[in-house]
Amino acid sequence: MKLSELGEFGLIDLIKENAVVDPTSLVVGIGDDAAVYVPERGKLELLTTDMLVEKVHFDLTTTSPWQLGYKAVAVNLSDIAAMGGKPCHIVVSLGLPEELPAEFVVNLYKGIKEICREFSVNLVGGDTVSSPLGLVINVTVAGEVEPARLLRRSGAKIGDLVVVTGSLGNSACGLDLLIRRGWEDYEYAWPLVTAHLTPRPQVAVGQNLATRGATSANDISDGLASEANELAKASGFGIKLYSDKIPLSPELIEGAALLGKRPLDYALYGGEDYQLVFTISPKQFACLPQSLGQFIVVGEVTEGEGVTLVEPNGRTKMLAPGGYNHFQ
């Protein structure tokens, strides 16, 4: 069935199904002029939005609609995680080419609802319009955070450790494998491609960092070099990263070898890992319980400015913020 046969209102009925995961605070969901919900007393409200454009952020030859729906929400939840918050409600705007089969949109929403179910997030509204030139998805998340759990981008102190929550570079290497094609033959390629297509935001970890002493945080959407530069700039200090401490998965090392690339470059400049990078004093770091997640020290906060990479032989080089920068 084509979208034009289903019609805008048929589509809305379809979207409504299983859209509410946690009805506790929801007063009005899909179907009125705006969603209405009760904020939790004593909490701060969080708001963030991300737009994904066909051929820029995704290619329909390498992602399924389910994966695309899942990821469009994941990248937004990751921003809430980086603030220490809990995502609560999302609204989704879709610009859809008319020739798109209705089944595509159904599967896109299945992906959206799957990640919403995993993270107890309600789909409370949106906008569905035609977009003759290509598919566009915009997701906005409203979340909440206790004031004590709020993580900012600024606040790092000299002597703090720089810590990441998992392996870096997998997603970017996965993207290159998808573009190259034929990756299905390599066992190690699967986790890399999965990291790219359906990243998992670090929501649970993020909520526990501020009360455990984290002084600043960012999610890694544009590569560690870029994110560390943002933390350094926002806090007014420098950051030193040790190249041999940056966690590279065995799969990344194999994937990069196949592609003739350096695995470390994927970690530093690749992006879309959606791990967190945060700063914390060594004393507080020592108290972080293992049960909270994976924590890998990759560097430290120093005097000065910018981000310096220290290689095992002691050589250093400055890392420009060169993650993915639109319009350059």
Added chain:
Amino acid sequence: MKLSELGEFGLIDLIKENAVVDPTSLVVGIGDDAAVYVPERGKLELLTTDMLVEKVHFDLTTTSPWQLGYKAVAVNLSDIAAMGGKPCHIVVSLGLPEELPAEFVVNLYKGIKEICREFSVNLVGGDTVSSPLGLVINVTVAGEVEPARLLRRSGAKIGDLVVVTGSLGNSACGLDLLIRRGWEDYEYAWPLVTAHLTPRPQVAVGQNLATRGATSANDISDGLASEANELAKASGFGIKLYSDKIPLSPELIEGAALLGKRPLDYALYGGEDYQLVFTISPKQFACLPQSLGQFIVVGEVTEGEGVTLVEPNGRTKMLAPGGYNHFQ
């Protein structure tokens, strides 16, 4: 200067200027992973989003970037108005073709900030990405409403009057004049074109309707026929509209004559007026102070279902929801 010369981060610095109009509740604005604000105690939170796509919702040959920015926010504020709420914070996602001059984006944000200033709304975040296929704007508004002021789409009762807050059809006629070109020669065309390009959401009026007895409300984005059908369906009753009571401006009558169209059709099926339509008992209607705004009775809530148009000669016809329906 081109966007590619300004760069993503240069652009963000530019967007930040004068983005905060009312700092009272804002904890973190543009420049972190998410905006943070304090909800007002005892209020409900509102969330709504709208996407505008080039060639579908606007044409750069007939709108200036300033007007486009203004309108992209206006249509969202109108949804908050229809819920009886106060808009507080917006996030804006922009998908921009690379060849767009930086000046275009600067002027777009001037329009966005102008309407934000008028309605005391903060620009607290967003996403700026490249969109090779055309310009896309998505705005999400977070607003607040006292529970007693909340307006729903459902709740109309038999015998309620159906009331609109101003002339209808101007915007759609203005669009046709823009498409026809040469409208500048006609004095009456200016307010019509203005109604289309820079609509004013009925925020102040909306906030005062529920406490004055309004039982349901909608904003008129898709034409009165469509919006009245939505109110009728949501409330489970019928609505009778009197064709000779629907307010048509003298300018609309002149503009429609020039275009060889029926002015009433613009009011019923045109859309984008962003006036409110609401239901209220005759007794409560009589108590509505003139100072609140313009209130024109156009019909009443009846038994049955659907929307019936009553003509002066007593003839009736059913009005299908036929506003602008994407994908049909």
